[in-house]
Every structure is written in structure tokens, then in C-alpha cells.
Amino acid sequence: MSIALAPARTSHPAAVRPAGPAQASPAHAPSASAASPSVPAPSAPRLRAVPEGTEARGFVLYVGIDEAKAAADGTNLHRIVEALRTLTSELSPSAETYAAxxxxxxxxxxxxxxxxxLALQDPSALARQREEGELAADADRHPDGVIIDISRKRVLLDGEPAGLTYKEFELLQFLVLREGRTIERHELIDGLWAGDDDIPNERTIDVHVRRLRSKLAHYQDIVRTVRGVGYRFDRHADVSIRQASTPSPDVF
Known part of the structure; x- marks a missing residue:
């Protein structure tokens, strides 16, 4: 078995473990004249994962350990849960917990x-499992060839991910969406680096294309160099392009 402890706001009364703050006795309470000037507490940094317009209401901590491993460590799952609950109560008495x-x-x-x-339906874990299943299915259906999946921003070469960076995929997508047309270097710069602080020159574009082609390995000739002009995407019989049902954000 494995445990996920999720300190979070919950409506389960049985899950609440309140611990009131300690109260100072009148004899030891500081007088108003002796109190130090109030200093505003620093504001907590905003969590990067929390979009604007929403608020964090708790968190989930996944703990992976089975009963045999816990016993080998001289403990058990129940003691681990109780220790984490106790620690949470000490750090934040107002926190409520729920263990599954x-x-x-x-x-x-x-x-x-x-x-x-996966057992507790974590969205990112489910998405990863789905992605791995689709990759395996793609490899079975297309043991050889190139799959350019624009909807998922990935490229498979003979069933294996090509490992393109974000910018390398954007460069390939730019050419794919203009299939058969030669794209000049300045058009690539305007289309892919518009608004960037660090805008490359035309020679740098050649470097980006070389890196892209090297990752395409023995399929690199789908990106052709048109001498003195620019680059063009040429589809082969073993190239499959997949697009989402909605239009690509790469408008042209």
C-alpha cells in the first residue's frame, strides 16, 4: 500500500484536528508600553502555479511506501500519517487534514x-499515462517514418520521440504549415522571434535549422535548403502530419 496525505480545507468533521494557540497568562503578558513597535509581516510570495483570479486552498503530498518497506524502516503507515498530521498541526494549527x-x-x-x-487520480499522472499509451500506440501503428503531431507539439521518428526543443518544434511547425513554399530567413525571424528581446540574425537561423535537421536524423531532408533563398518543408510518403480540430495558433 501507499499513502497520500493531503492537508487541505475539507468539510469532513472527523478529519479536523484543531490545536488552539497557546495563551499567555496575565502575569506574563507584556504591557502596552513595553510592546515593541509593530512591524508589518512580509507578504508571502505568490505560488507560480496559481493562475490569476484563483487562490490556493491547500495542497496534496503524495507519499509512496508500502507496508513492507515501512516495516523495514521500523515504522508503519499509520505512524507515518499521524506524524505528518502532528507536524502539520504544529506548523499551522488552523490546517485541516485528510488522509487516503x-x-x-x-x-x-x-x-x-x-x-x-494514479490510484488517487492525480491529473498530471493521468495525462502522462495517457501520453505514454499514445506514444506506444503510435509506435505500433507507424514502426517506421515521421509523425509530426502539431496538436501535441511532438515529433516521432520510427516510433521514438525526436526530443526537439520548444523553439525547434516551432521552427519545424512554421515550415510544415507552409508546406511546399520556400520561406526566407527574414520571414522565419519575423514569424518566430517577433517581440523577443534577443532577435537572431540570418546566420543564426542557419544554426537553428542545422540543429533541427540533426535531430531529424535520417529524415532530415524533409527540411530542404533552397540555396540563396531559405528553407522549405517537403513531405515524403513516410511523413504523417497531425493537427488538432481547432486552427493552429500559428496564423498565416
């Missing part, structure tokens, strides 16, 4: 924490 145990078939493989995230 993640179950998996005996002998199931994989990292404990990944099993926990």
Missing part, C-alpha cells in the same frame, strides 16, 4: 509514488 490510502494489486510494478498518484 492508495491500493494497488499485489506485485504491481512501478515506483510507489507513481502508483499512488
Amino acid at each position: 490510502v492508495a491500493l494497488a494489486p499485489e506485485g504491481a510494478g512501478g515506483r510507489d509514488v507513481d502508483v499512488v498518484r
Whole structure:
């Protein structure tokens, strides 16, 4: 078994473990004249993952450990949960907690924490599992050739990810969406680096294209050099292009 402890606001009364703040006795309470000037507390930094217009209401901590590993460490799952609850109460008495145990078939493989995230329906873990399944399915359907998936911004070469950077994929996509047309270097600069602080020159564009072609390996000739003009995408019979049902944001 594995455990996910999620300190968060919840409506379960049984999950609440209030711990009131300590009260100073009148004999030891500081007098108003002796009190130091109030200093405004520094504001907490905003979480980068929280979009504007929303607020953080808690968090989830996934803990991956089965009963055998816990026993080998001289503890058990219940003691770990209680220790984490106690620590949370000490750090923030107003926090409420809820613990859930993640179950998996005996002998199931994989990292404990990944099993926990999937069992408790963690969105990012589910998305990754879906992506891996689609990659495997693509490899089965297309054991050889190139898949340029614009909707998911990925390129598969003979079923394996090409490992393009964001800018390399944007460069390839720019050419793919203008299939058969020779794109001059200045048009690539205007289309892909408009508004950037560091705008490359035409020689730098050649470097970007060389890096892109090297990652395309033995399929690199789908990006052709038109001497003295620019670059062009040429589709081969073993090239598959996939687009989302909605228009690409790369407007042309």
C-alpha cells in the first residue's frame, strides 16, 4: 500500500484536528508600553502555479511506501500519517487534514509514488499515462517514418520521440504549415522571434535549422535548403502530419 496525505480545507468533521494557540497568562503578558513597535509581516510570495483570479486552498503530498518497506524502516503507515498530521498541526494549527490510502494489486510494478498518484487520480499522472499509451500506440501503428503531431507539439521518428526543443518544434511547425513554399530567413525571424528581446540574425537561423535537421536524423531532408533563398518543408510518403480540430495558433 501507499499513502497520500493531503492537508487541505475539507468539510469532513472527523478529519479536523484543531490545536488552539497557546495563551499567555496575565502575569506574563507584556504591557502596552513595553510592546515593541509593530512591524508589518512580509507578504508571502505568490505560488507560480496559481493562475490569476484563483487562490490556493491547500495542497496534496503524495507519499509512496508500502507496508513492507515501512516495516523495514521500523515504522508503519499509520505512524507515518499521524506524524505528518502532528507536524502539520504544529506548523499551522488552523490546517485541516485528510488522509487516503492508495491500493494497488499485489506485485504491481512501478515506483510507489507513481502508483499512488494514479490510484488517487492525480491529473498530471493521468495525462502522462495517457501520453505514454499514445506514444506506444503510435509506435505500433507507424514502426517506421515521421509523425509530426502539431496538436501535441511532438515529433516521432520510427516510433521514438525526436526530443526537439520548444523553439525547434516551432521552427519545424512554421515550415510544415507552409508546406511546399520556400520561406526566407527574414520571414522565419519575423514569424518566430517577433517581440523577443534577443532577435537572431540570418546566420543564426542557419544554426537553428542545422540543429533541427540533426535531430531529424535520417529524415532530415524533409527540411530542404533552397540555396540563396531559405528553407522549405517537403513531405515524403513516410511523413504523417497531425493537427488538432481547432486552427493552429500559428496564423498565416
